[in-house]
Amino acid sequence: MADAIVIGAGIIGCGVADALGRDGWRVHVLDPRGVGRGATQASAGMLTPYSEGRHDPVLERLGARSLAMWDAFIAGLQEAPEGAPLYSRSGSLELALDEDEAADLQQRAGILARDGIEHSLVTGSQIRQIERDVVAHCHSGLLIPTHGYASATDVTAALWSSSERRGARLTQCRVQRIEREGDAVRVVSSTGSFAAPLVVLAAGSWGGTIEIAGEPSEPVRPVRGQLLYLSWPEPSLRRIVWGTRCYAVPWPDGTVLVGATLEDAGFDERATVAGVRELLDAMCEIVPAAWHASFTGVRVGLRPGSPDALPVIGRSDAIPGLVHASGHYRNGVLLAPLTAHLVSRIARGDETDPALAIVSPRRFSGRVAT
Ligand code: GLY
Numbered sequence: 359m360a361d362a363i364v365i366g367a368g369i370i371g372c373g374v375a376d377a378l379g380r381d382g383w384r385v386h387v388l389d390p391r392g393v394g395r396g397a398t399q400a401s402a403g404m405l406t407p408y409s410e411g412r413h414d415p416v417l418e419r420l421g422a423r424s425l426a427m428w429d430a431f432i433a434g435l436q437e438a439p440e441g442a443p444l445y446s447r448s449g450s451l452e453l454a455l456d457e458d459e460a461a462d463l464q465q466r467a468g469i470l471a472r473d474g475i476e477h478s479l480v481t482g483s484q485i486r487q488i489e490r491d492v493v494a495h496c497h498s499g500l501l502i503p504t505h506g507y508a509s510a511t512d513v514t515a516a517l518w519s520s521s522e523r524r525g526a527r528l529t530q531c532r533v534q535r536i537e538r539e540g541d542a543v544r545v546v547s548s549t550g551s552f553a554a555p556l557v558v559l560a561a562g563s564w565g566g567t568i569e570i571a572g573e574p575s576e577p578v579r580p581v582r583g584q585l586l587y588l589s590w591p592e593p594s595l596r597r598i599v600w601g602t603r604c605y606a607v608p609w610p611d612g613t614v615l616v617g618a619t620l621e622d623a624g625f626d627e628r629a630t631v632a633g634v635r636e637l638l639d640a641m642c643e644i645v646p647a648a649w650h651a652s653f654t655g656v657r658v659g660l661r662p663g664s665p666d667a668l669p670v671i672g673r674s675d676a677i678p679g680l681v682h683a684s685g686h687y688r689n690g691v692l693l694a695p696l697t698a699h700l701v702s703r704i705a706r707g708d709e710t711d712p713a714l715a716i717v718s719p720r721r722f723s724g725r726v727a728t
Pocket of ligand 1: 404583617618619661687688689
């Protein structure tokens, strides 16, 4: 019997597996597709809590706390094979194309100033000096220098290698049901069943399809995101650029990732003409140089959205050995370090972290088991 089973090998599952391995747990990871093949592979990897959390101070605080954990999270992990950095604090620039958008940025800057978050408002002409590919008629912008991005697939692969070095193993199977078995937890899958005293459910959108004996399935639904890969002969973007309809993440190798659609399409992982066109139109509006880019690819992922768009992390009431680590929606990469930290604390029997009250699955209790 393994000490801990982690269901899901995305960045959340691999981050949890690595943290548990460092704590001395023998970890068995279950995933139907292997490491980093779900939403992780279609993530732009943005670490931008003050943008993602602009309408939700709770999400902003969780994200800011997790952003501060990134250095420690990847300390000791191997860099990507070609020596590319696993993550970069490039900063971000949000654009205002007109007066209304500028007023919104001004208001946001006021809130950042009140909260002591480093930022600056820049004029259109200043933007043209620092980001020459951005559209000329830009009104103003908001710079947040602490933001950054990570290569979600490289970080996830590195987390998995680190886990493997500590004895973790992976079985490719689809989990169907989780049930209590005395003091342990039994996981029934497409290729047989496994039991362990601790099971962590980190299956992303698919968590909602897994039956849990004695309680409703996880309250997550898939929200499709399409992400474009473009490249320029002489790319000049130096930081993440946000418009109101898309964002662009410039990679050191010249690739620019453009994301992302938000679509309610069930478990349909297809790229669509409508999705690609929406993103290309939005990108060319804020960065006209993209008209001359090569279109090198499109990726599609299903974000696990919870009813309040906050993560779902904590013990199950029906099965005490089961810990949920799901519902990360648009911020799985950003929140991976905090999630790994919280799950490792829960596994040690320490549930005193105040964040656990916010992300507790109990906030959805009252739902009826189906
Ligand atoms: N984190 C951005 C997105 O999910 O599109």
